[in-house]
């Protein structure tokens with residue numbers, strides 16, 4: 001090799017560049033691609049997808065590609081800060097870590113003494129890696145109020161599966177003959193699953209996609225069921241009508257392993273395919289075709305979404321109706337169906353046995369006051385073991401009912417992501433004490449009394465496992481920038497300052513991980529020998545049809561078409577035990593008068609490939625990929641009727657509030673529906689929602705089926 005060629009090759013042993021391994025955590029938690037970071041003089045100079053990593057195998061999305069912009073962004077919080085001006089005024093002075101941690105510990109201990117430990121709530125935003133330690137901190141402190149963003153993401157999906165199956169059942173995509181992808185757009189939201197989809201279609205898997213929009217995923221479907229938002233229950237019941245009446249169901253499974261079939265069968269009789277068409281907008285013939293394809297397939301699996309189907313005021317009942325289809329066809333816990341897959345770590349079924357549950361729950365719920373949200377959403381604590389229902393936090397701060405919340409320690413709290421975001425902002429203002437820990441100076445941080453700088457994942461270590469039985473414990477590839485620290489270090493340092501007598505906190509982070517992983521035989525020392533991660537040595541896959549030995553983990557011991565848990569709330573709360581379909585609380589069917597004034601369905605938060613919630617708007621490499629934002633997607637027919645042209649300004653209004661955005665005319669949106677991305681600071685769609693526009697069972701917000709109006713706004717009015 002000539003010397004100049006050698007110099008071009010990096011690293012070449014002479015130019016001071018080394019490659020270090022880590023993962024990208026800008027998305028969280030399933031899509032964590034392996035990274036090769038080129039480091040020179042302690043700085044990241046180049047980023048590539050890691051070919052060695054089992055999940056992404058070298059690929060990288062636009063967010064990961066912008067890692068350097070993310071890490072070195074000027075909005076990074078540099079030191080701990082103490083507020084000196086009024087809340088929101090952004091007047092802070094830098095303070096030392098010692099002063100910050102002392103102040104926080106002292107204040108929390110005073111409030112604990114005066115109002116009880118439950119008066120302090122501990123919150124986690126979308127970031128997951130520190131959650132086990134944060135939950136342990138909360139309980140060790142004595143508070144039941146560990147709450148997270150999962151109060152509007154995933155838990156409701158898990159709840160529906162728990163109500164129907166007793167526990168979760170993930171789709172066995174690699175072995176199924178037919179995938180019923182009931183909402184989801186993995187090509188944007190989870191590229192690994194996108195790749196799996198393509199691979200499995202190539203081997204002959206049939207694909208049915210249920211989505212109101214046209215997306216890259218619906219474009220690949222054998223059948224696209226393009227329903228009106230929030231009508232999923234009616235569609236699933238109409239499919240059940242076909243499956244039952246054409247005797248396509250698994251009669252042996254239904255007879256021996258299910259509960260409530262007769263009543264369910266009778267209820268389903270209302271939902272003829274024609275009625276299904278009337279309620280959902282999907283042609284009756286297509287409903288029949290999809291039902292037959294799903295039921296006749298030798299094996300079929302339902303691919304659930306973490307949020308889109310449950311972001312409705314009728315979300316739980318709708319998704320129960322969907323999962324009942326797996327009960328009808330016996331596609332639960334079999335190869336190629338929806339398989340029971342126990343969690344290994346942080347909600348991921350990683351094929352390793354762990355002691356995570358023991359670690360995160362040092363004190364049983366019964367020894368503490370009820371968690372936030374338990375009184376309003378009593379089904380939640382019955383089914384969700386992990387945490388409180390955070391959507392009730394603003395109400396509890398304001399009302400002091402059933403007991404006061406005085407302080408909030410937020411790790412990545414961002415009020416913009418909540419329904420009635422402005423209402424939450426005002427509630428935060430009423431706290432005695434609010435601490436927020438974030439990488440960037442957000443508007444929510446500006447409301448805090450103390451702000452702490454978290455470092456990014458490249459400046460710290462983290463344990464992560466993957467569904468294919470892969471595990472990694474990353475090491476920092478650069479020193480923490482400025483005075484930032486890892487969230488985990490902050491938690492362990494606070495535990496010490498708070499004077500908590502907790503052996504595992506005293507023993508430190510890595511000892512805690514060894515404790516959690518102990519049943520698997522994997523140790524931190526072993527993981528450190530595999531910087532790019534490793535396959536789990538003895539992956540644990542539960543046997544098929546585990547219900548044959550132990551029954552289902554439901555109160556009846558069977559797969560429940562009719563929920564015994566919900567039965568208890570039929571009289572008290574009017575919650576149906578069958579998966580009864582009611583239209584969204586605000587909809588042309590349920591509130592025709594309101595719909596005269598607000599004739600459009602407002603569907604918010606469909607993901608874009610270059611943005612993750614509030615995280616990447618500030619990165620120019622990402623924002624330049626989507627011009628003229630913030631914009632709402634509307635159908636050209638609607639636009640023409642209202643005299644709206646591409647990029648015109650429009651006002652979206654609901655009875656609660658209004659915002660002005662640009663119009664993007666696209667066939668991806670069906671007529672009558674307005675799609676708006678969440679999280680834009682300049683036009684925050686979440687101010688349009690009432691705080692109590694929630695599903696009565698899960699407490700999840702109706703982010704995807706409110707009513708709104710749109711009208712053209714003259715440019716002169718905007719500028």
Ligand SMILES: Nc1nc2c(c(=O)[nH]1)N[C@H]1C(S)=C(S)[C@@H](COP(=O)(O)OP(=O)(O)OC[C@H]3O[C@@H](n4cnc5c(=O)[nH]c(N)nc54)[C@H](O)[C@@H]3O)O[C@H]1N2
Nearest residue numbers: 125126149153412414417437438454604605613614678703
């Ligand atoms: N209208 C509407 N609203 C929605 C949704 C919708 O579809 N429509 N979707 C909902 C769903 S499903 C979700 S999951 C939520 C997400 O809502 P959030 O969790 O609030 O969203 P993020 O913006 O991802 O993260 C919150 C904060 O965490 C910070 N952060 C990032 N990494 C770290 C870290 O390592 N440590 C710390 N301490 N902070 C960090 C970010 O800078 C950000 O300020 O939004 C919900 N809101």
Ligand SMILES: Nc1nc2c(c(=O)[nH]1)N[C@H]1C(S)=C(S)[C@@H](COP(=O)(O)OP(=O)(O)OC[C@H]3O[C@@H](n4cnc5c(=O)[nH]c(N)nc54)[C@H](O)[C@@H]3O)O[C@H]1N2
Nearest residue numbers: 183184185189210213229230305306308606607611612613
């Ligand atoms: N790039 C990127 N990736 C992400 C995220 C991100 O912000 N950006 N967020 C992460 C998070 S927190 C989550 S929860 C996941 C979400 O992941 P996905 O569920 O895959 O993605 P979404 O775009 O939220 O929703 C998928 C589809 O649901 C459809 N939909 C909307 N309303 C309804 C309805 O009423 N019924 C049905 N059947 N479908 C409906 C939308 O049209 C959309 O195409 O993505 C994760 N991945």
Ligand SMILES: [Mo]
Nearest residue numbers: 153154306307
């Ligand atoms: Mo989410």
